[in-house]
Amino acid sequence: MGALMSAGAAMSCPVPVPAGKSHSVLMLNTGCGDPDMPNVFEPALLRINVGDTVTFLATDDGHNSASKRGMIPEGAEPWNGAVDEELTVEFTVPGIYGHICVPHYEWGMVGLIVVGGDMHNLAAAKKVRHPGTARKAFRTLLDKLEA
């Protein structure tokens, strides 16, 4: 290391390469641009690269983000954030991730994150059943992936 670092090292210090880009998802009581749509993740559909992180921000009160069983790729770590708390999740396994706000799941507060443009678990994600409005909300998001 020493010999290589000597000449000119001070002129061009190595810049740490971030492991991934960071994104944020707002947890809101009212949809952006649609006041009739209460309790949303903004954005509800997010496409990121492998190694990126997503921070779920407790912008409004009463929300959380939890991964939905059956809607994350095999080998991926599930998460379950506390209500009203910010949570950062790193995505290292490519695939589709469905997540829900536990208090508002039935009312359709759900989201999708696609990592690395990989949709290998799309069929599995589509098979998962949901209560109430979540069914339609997830279908709308999943349809967008195939559009």
Ligand SMILES: [Cu+2]
């Ligand atoms: Cu919520």
